[in-house]
Amino acid sequence: MSHPLSRRDFLASTSAASLASLMIGATPAQPPGPGKPMAVSSANGIPAVTRAVELMQTGLDPLDAAIAGVAIVEADPKDHSVGYGGLPNEDGVVELDAAVMHGPTHGAGAVASLRNILHPAAVARLVMKRTRHCLLVGDGALRFAKTHGFPEVDLLTEEARKIWLRWRETRSNIDDWIPAPEGEVEPAVLEAMKTRITGTIHCSALDTHGNLGCVTTTSGLSYKIPGRVGDSPIFGAGLYLDNTVASAGSTGVGEVNLVNCSSYLIVENVRKGMALKDAMIDALKRVVATTTRNPRFRDEQGKPTFRVNFYGLTKTGDYAGVCLITPAKFAVHDGTSAKLVDCEVLTV
Numbered sequence: 001m002s003h004p005l006s007r008r009d010f011l012a013s014t015s016a017a018s019l020a021s022l023m024i025g026a027t028p029a030q031p032p033g034p035g036k037p038m039a040v041s042s043a044n045g046i047p048a049v050t051r052a053v054e055l056m057q058t059g060l061d062p063l064d065a066a067i068a069g070v071a072i073v074e075a076d077p078k079d080h081s082v083g084y085g086g087l088p089n090e091d092g093v094v095e096l097d098a099a100v101m102h103g104p105t106h107g108a109g110a111v112a113s114l115r116n117i118l119h120p121a122a123v124a125r126l127v128m129k130r131t132r133h134c135l136l137v138g139d140g141a142l143r144f145a146k147t148h149g150f151p152e153v154d155l156l157t158e159e160a161r162k163i164w165l166r167w168r169e170t171r172s173n174i175d176d177w178i179p180a181p182e183g184e185v186e187p188a189v190l191e192a193m194k195t196r197i198t199g200t201i202h203c204s205a206l207d208t209h210g211n212l213g214c215v216t217t218t219s220g221l222s223y224k225i226p227g228r229v230g231d232s233p234i235f236g237a238g239l240y241l242d243n244t245v246a247s248a249g250s251t252g253v254g255e256v257n258l259v260n261c262s263s264y265l266i267v268e269n270v271r272k273g274m275a276l277k278d279a280m281i282d283a284l285k286r287v288v289a290t291t292t293r294n295p296r297f298r299d300e301q302g303k304p305t306f307r308v309n310f311y312g313l314t315k316t317g318d319y320a321g322v323c324l325i326t327p328a329k330f331a332v333h334d335g336t337s338a339k340l341v342d343c344e345v346l347t348v
Contacts, residue, residue: 021119021150022071025126029059033209036335037062039069040311040319041203042251043340044079047072049333052205062205063102063213067121070217073201074119077157080192081199084118085157086219087192088164089226094155096120096219097233099135100128103212103243108134110233111141113226116152121217123150124233135233155219163192167223197222200232202239202249204313212315214239214247221254230254236264245315246270248280252308252324256291266312277320277344280310284324284346309343322346 037056039049048069055065074083081087088094098120099110109128112135114120123145127136136144146152156164166189169179182190200218207213216239218232231238231254238254240263241247248266250257257263262283269279291297292304299305309323311330321330321343329340 022068022122024122024148024150025129026064026067027061029061032057032059033207035206035208035210036317037206037208038313038317038319038335039066039203039205039333040313040321041069041331042201042309042311043329043331044073044082044199045069045201045203045331046338046340048201048203049331050338052203053333053335053338056205056207059208061102061213062207062211063100063125063215065207066203066205066213066215067100067125069205070121070201070203070215071119074121074217077159079199079201080160080163080219080222081197082201082218083120084153084155085160086155087160087197087222088156088219089228090223091226092156092161092164092168093226094160094219095224095226096155096217097229098124098215098217099233099235099239100124100215101213101235101239101241101247102128103241103247106243108235110135110235111145112137112229112233114138114141114145116142116155117145117150118153118155119150121215124215134235137229138227159188162186162189164223166190166193198252198254198307200238200251202251202311204241204247204249204311206247206313206315206317210315212241212243212247212313214241214249216249231257231262234258236261238263240264240267242267242271243315246276246312248310248312250308250310253306256287256297256306256308260287260290262287262308262310266310270314276312276314276318277322280312280320280322281344281346283310284308284322288324288346288348303348320344324348
């Protein structure tokens, strides 16, 4: 039987069973190298980059450090785009996606449509290390996680349930649902209804030995059709790295990255000699050029109706973040301190 986590449980989420599950498949720490550890993440990733750099300073593998960093957000009930507290699918069920890539081995693992597991990124690492596969989905991914000792939890928080219920009650005027009067609805619920959540968290890390690791983890598009999989667990789309070049990842509407292999394109652009920021802008331009041919992704003037952000970190320690149309920030830890930095904006 699964059990809901309270706010107090969240605050203790890096201890006991949660910490134990995070460590399943982790590599023992090695002596730190001479380099400066760094990490970049999406705007919700200040805790993630801070934790990742702290751990790399002790000699932890860059992927393990990134996974431990995003685990803080996976367990945060106030982040409705990731893990516990993430907004559910249209049936009211939280489904999680996550993927990891490991620079030194070029290993990769992912899970999709995973239910009832608090730390899907850690399960993705285990797919990479303990199977000959790269991606497990649905019930198979859940059985795999439970087999390796990951506890089941109810990921739907009370606030997320109320937001979903409001969406369900107001999505049609020809069904038999009657929404509560607006004056009786909590302000946080009304605020969440203003935009459709596409959040996610990505983290790329560079350790003291010059090795890269990256992870993307998400609860996906709010109110999605059950079984929908976005770009987050797909290598080359939601994330990609090559340990000789760079690491990159994305947040936003995953479908546009799936059809453009955006993260792979960024890393390949850097390999060909582009500066990281230029490589990301080029990828954004590719996304705009291709997806605005499709009426699902454009308005009447042919402009994009979606948001997408890219984040990256090179082997040499260069970092950048870019976004489409709407200004955004990204999180950086440069080895000294963590901060939010403005993304470069592409206007169209």
